[in-house]
Amino acid sequence: PFEIVPPVAASFNDNVLIYTNGEPKQIELTVTANQKDAKGKVSLIAPETWKIEPKETNFDIKNNGGTATISFNVTPPKEQSEANLIPEITFEGQVYSNEIIKLDYVHIPLQTLVLPSKTKLVKLDIKKKGELVGYIDGAGDVIPESLEQIGYKVIRINPNDMNAASLAKFDAIVLGIRAYNMVDILKFKQTELMKYVENGGTLISQYNTNRGLVLDNLAPYKLELSRDRVTEEDAKVEFLDPQHPVLNSPNKITPKDFENWVQERGLYFSDSWAPEFTPIFAMHDKNEANSKGSLLIAKYGKGHYIYTGLSFFRQFPDAVPGAFRLFANLISIGK
Numbered sequence: 001p002f003e004i005v006p007p008v009a010a011s012f013n014d015n016v017l018i019y020t021n022g023e024p025k026q027i028e029l030t031v032t033a034n035q036k037d038a039k040g041k042v043s044l045i046a047p048e049t050w051k052i053e054p055k056e057t058n059f060d061i062k063n064n065g066g067t068a069t070i071s072f073n074v075t076p077p078k079e080q081s082e083a084n085l086i087p088e089i090t091f092e093g094q095v096y097s098n099e100i101i102k103l104d105y106v107h108i109p110l111q112t113l114v115l116p117s118k119t120k121l122v123k124l125d126i127k128k129k130g131e132l133v134g135y136i137d138g139a140g141d142v143i144p145e146s147l148e149q150i151g152y153k154v155i156r157i158n159p160n161d162m163n164a165a166s167l168a169k170f171d172a173i174v175l176g177i178r179a180y181n182m183v184d185i186l187k188f189k190q191t192e193l194m195k196y197v198e199n200g201g202t203l204i205s206q207y208n209t210n211r212g213l214v215l216d217n218l219a220p221y222k223l224e225l226s227r228d229r230v231t232e233e234d235a236k237v238e239f240l241d242p243q244h245p246v247l248n249s250p251n252k253i254t255p256k257d258f259e260n261w262v263q264e265r266g267l268y269f270s271d272s273w274a275p276e277f278t279p280i281f282a283m284h285d286k287n288e289a290n291s292k293g294s295l296l297i298a299k300y301g302k303g304h305y306i307y308t309g310l311s312f313f314r315q316f317p318d319a320v321p322g323a324f325r326l327f328a329n330l331i332s333i334g335k
Contacts (some may be wrong), residue, residue, distance in 0.1 A: 003112050005043030007035050010042065010087040011099040012119040016319040017074065017085075018149040019123045021232030024051075024075040027119065029087055031068045033061035040091035042070055042280060046084070046255050048076035049203040050121060070255065076123035082260075113281070116334040122319040126150060127250035129332035138183065138206070140174025141313035147174075159185045164195035167317040168223055172331040177313050180208040180218055193219050203331050207309040220300040222308060223273035223301045230265035230283050237265070238282040238290075246280060246297060246329050253329065257322025266310040269293035276300075277307075278328045297333070 013028045031042055043056040052074055059068040074085065089096045099117035104110050128150065134157045135144045142156040157173070167173060173196065180186055184191075197203050197220065205218060210225035218225075237258045239247060247253045259267075263282055270293035275280075279292040295308045308330070315323035 001110055001112070003022050005034050005100055005112065005114060006096045006098055008033055008038055008040065008089050008091045008096050009095070009100045009114075010089055010117050010119065012085070012087075014119055016122065016149075016317070018319055018324070019076040019121075019147075020126055020150050022076060023215040024053075026071050026308075027085070028294055029070050029073055030073065031059050031061065031070060033066050034064060035144055036064050037062060038091065040089055041289045042087060042089045042250060043086055044074070045075070045086045046121065047081075048086075049081060050083055052076040067266060068201040071150045074121065074298075076121070079123070080125040081121075081123045082319070082321070084118045085121050086116070086118050091198055094206035099259070106319075108296045118127075118317050122321060124150065124324055125251075126154070126320050126321075126325050126328055128328040129250055129305070129335040132169060132171050132172040133331060134167060136173065136175050136179055136183065137177035139181070141206075142317055143174055143176065143206075143313065146316035146324070147327075147331075152326065154330060157280055159183055159189050163192045164188060164199060167192065167196040167201065168199060171203065171335065172204060174331075177206045178208050180205070180214055181212050182214075183241070184214050190215055190217070194300070195304040197305050200302035200334075201329065202304045202306065202333055204306045206312065207266065208297065209268055219277075219296055219298065219307060221276045222272070223274070223277065224272040225268055228269040228294070229267035229270055229309070230269075230285050230288075230291065230294070232285045233261045233264055235265050235283050240282055240292065244278060244280060244297070246295075246326075246333055249329065250332050251329055253322070254325055257325055259322065261311075261315055261320055262318045264311050265278075265312050266294045266308070268308040270296055270307060273313060273314050274298070306330055306333075 038061045059220045101113045277296040280295040282292045284290045
């Protein structure tokens with residue numbers, strides 16, 4: 001393959017860096033040389049409210065294809081903020097800010113992409129209650145890693161081994177997307193999850209498709225799933241019960257928390273539920289009927305059962321602040 005690539009490139013180890021307090025975090029940048037004896041300087045560019053140390057550092061890479069890993073300390077501003085962190089490599093009088101990505105799969109030719117290198121910085125104004133979250137894998141999302149970034153300890157649960165007693169230590173249990181479509185053992189373990197809720201736990205079930213469910217009853221009360229969704233990521237969100245605890249504690253949720261969502265609001269909302277459930281939001285795409293089934297919360301025994309079709313699994317990788325604040329409220333409910 002004949003490839004035209006820059007003589008030096010840079011890539012971050014982290015795509016997103018989330019801050020929940022004013023403490024600095026270390027971020028690593030890997031500089032790659034595409035020729036021998038590459039010497040130069042590298043710095044990171046961000047808005048002035050973000051403090052970066054050192055301002056600049058040198059690199060000296062002897063071999064073609066060699067790398068150097070450089071560490072910087074990045075301190076956030078006091079207020080909530082979002083910014084892109086961009087590398088600038090000064091080499092032989094030119095400035096480079098790209099990374100090289102190789103797509104290497106059996107079914108296609110090798111593809112080499114030269115793209116702008118950046119990582120997203122987010123300072124969150126967020127509060128949370130509880131510390132320990134259990135997570136049951138579904139079809140795959142980054143919920144555990146994302147919750148750890150905002151200070152939760154997350155333990156992956158093997159559903160084969162779980163019972164109400166082993167679950168009691170968790171402040172909340174989160175089911176991965178489509179868990180009730182993917183994890184057959186849940187048809188036999190659902191009673192243990194319901195006992196956990198009845199004893200005071202919080203169970204958060206993310207979206208499932210309405211076909212191919214491993215059991216009929218997802219919740220302790222009637223809850224039917226539909227194909228309702230809101231694909232316009234900026235669709236207006238109406239607050240149906242502004243005084244509900246999930247909108248007020250520990251974070252005050254406002255329409256601002258639904259700004260800058262990506263790809264969609266959510267999918268596979270419920271369209272029919274028992275009166276024990278409280279719908280929290282109403283939303284709709286243009287020229288579509290209003291849907292109130294994106295987030296439903298019911299008290300069961302001493303605990304809470306939550307079903308949500310909101311696309312947290314899309315918002316977390318893009319570090320959307322409002323999605324983190326709302327999810328922290330879900331985990332914190334009842335505490």
